Amino acid sequence: MNAPTALHHVTPEIRQRPVPEALLAALKDRFGAQLSTAMAVREQHGRDESAFTSVPPPAAVVFAESTTDVQDAVRLCAGHRVPVIPYGVGSSLEGHLLAVQGGISIDLTRMNRVLSVNAEDLTVTVQPGVTRKQLNEEIKSTGLFFPIDPGADATIGGMSATRASGTNAVRYGTMRENVLALEVVTAQGEVIRTGTRAKKSSAGYDLTRLFVGSEGTLGVITEVTLRIYPLPEAVSAAICTFPTIADAVNTVIQTIQLGVPIARVELIDAGTVAMLNRYAKLSLHEGHMLLMEFHGSPAGVREQAETVQDIASEHHGADFQWADTPEERTRLWTARHNAYFAAVQSRPGCRAISTDTCVPISRLADCLLDSVAEADASGIPYFLVGHVGDGNFHFGYLIDPDSAEERAKAEALNHALVSRAIALQGTCTGEHGVGLHKMGFLIDEAGEGAVAMMRTIKQALDPHNIMNPGKVFAA
Structure with missing residues (x-):
């Protein structure tokens, strides 16, 4: 394990990539009123609860309403090699959603439906814009609840992307233990599914755990299957x-x-x-x-x-x-x-x-x-x-x-x-994620070799580095 020896530089590196007018025109043609280039909307989607205050906003915001919307937005951006930044409710504390390399913000809050509740199996499948409070309100009549409680009324997609936890983790675990399966739009605009509703599996690489905690750097989560629990007596x-x-x-x-x-x-x-x-x-x-x-x-x-x-x-x-x-x-x-x-x-x-x-x-x-x-x-x-x-x-x-x-x-x-x-063999982040603020600490904690392996995975899945670039580690 490497020991930290110097104060890490925490000013985000801003390297704005140009957003061609042709891309904005194509997005406008595809999304119409679901696309906004208004400065107030862009600024809202270009800041969070972190201490970073001087990062320019994204060039535009797409308000996705379906997985197909996300696919089409990603494909258009990929064609121009323009960054894509997934957005939930903006409650990040580590700069996850800041457009440090410019790009297009994809707002997922309109994808807010509970798709299925399988009470007998103690599972539920939701779109990423469903918030934790909304989910518990919709399933309370079944006598079940979702326990992960990070404090903010965050979206399930955002909680999955940052591997969130919160006040109940001591008994119920974190998102890592409670996400069973995902639907993800890749950097190429393809849709993949990871995991099943089964309680366990030994089939292949655990792609679900790879995407849980990836902070939007490997793909855009468009569907989440979760464990739920009986309400305590x-x-x-x-x-x-x-x-x-x-x-x-x-x-x-x-x-x-x-x-x-x-x-x-x-x-x-x-x-x-x-x-x-x-x-x-x-x-x-x-x-x-x-x-x-x-x-x-x-x-x-x-x-x-x-x-x-x-x-x-x-x-x-x-x-x-x-x-x-x-x-x-x-x-x-x-x-x-x-x-x-x-x-x-x-x-x-x-x-x-x-x-x-x-x-x-x-x-x-x-x-x-x-x-x-x-x-x-x-x-x-x-x-x-x-x-x-x-x-x-x-x-x-x-x-x-x-x-x-x-x-x-x-x-x-x-x-x-x-x-x-x-x-003391602990971690730099128990639940907020790395984002911008803890990139140097990730190297201290995991070591150069492990971070190099993470970069290799990122390069393999996102060769043009369009998925939330500049987060977790410097590309």
Whole structure:
């Protein structure tokens, strides 16, 4: 494993490829009102929630309504060797959808139908523009649900492309474990299918896993088959506060190591709790908080909760508050999911540079506590939340986007954090993906040889480098 030795350059390399008027005319002829070259629309599709603010927008936006639309758009772009950037709802934190080499954005949000629900097999097939909330609303009458919850109401296509996870991953896994099959439009405009609805297969290369997490660099996902789960018979949530982050983290470590099947366990540090109170007009105790959820039978949930409460008490946990009704649980989880927005509003005009490290659960305290000390010493305002049940946590360094000094400090903090995580056999990104921001860290983590193999795969599947170029690694 390579050890990071220098601060990575994080300014995106902008190499705009020309978009011929002939291509724009052909797209207009094919798509009519489904094509927009309006600056406001282009700018909307040329920015996300990352800290990158100076990348030009795409030349045009195609609003695809079918797989055939995606095919035709890709074929036209491929004929002119013009980049294609898939777009969901723009919630990326790592610059995935920025048009660093120019090109055409393909907006997939109109492809938003649930195609089939196979309740007996616990599977569902959807178009990529279906959002996670929409999916759960449409299948709730079956007594089933889709558990992957990254916070934002992201599209299933985008979640698949970035191998997303979120608050439920400690029990239900990530998109990697929950995507069974895909339909994909390749760089040549062909449609391929990967996987089946069967629970397992040993047939050939695992192309489904290749595309899950490929961040739009190998093809455009146009259909996704997912695992779904029975709604738990009983659900209970609880919050508990701790005098130190170490106490909270050690509670989580002991809970996981004892094999308690907790569904969610989130860390919110005291400063972030204060931001949430101001943003959402809450009255949460402003200590370091664990927000937990338990799924199962009534007896099982009660047993899990009692075990965790005992563990927390050993680590000075106090102010246990239970939320057993759906309304109470929704209030708590809405507050957690609003942490990013609460933090950004705490410093008007700021941008957040987000971190996304994940380490083995036994090394969580080592990684997190040293990183907190560095952040406190830096003077940069930050928020801290984490899906700590699987060793994943996020700092959001709140910087003035016009201050080169603050940006440099935040990137130095991020570099130190990722270096620490990789040294502890962790990863630079647990769920956000590489995008633009973590390309150098991917080499540190995987090694030159592995990244060279990724480049070989990219070259084989996308020889003209039109699929979201400039992301994951420099081509």
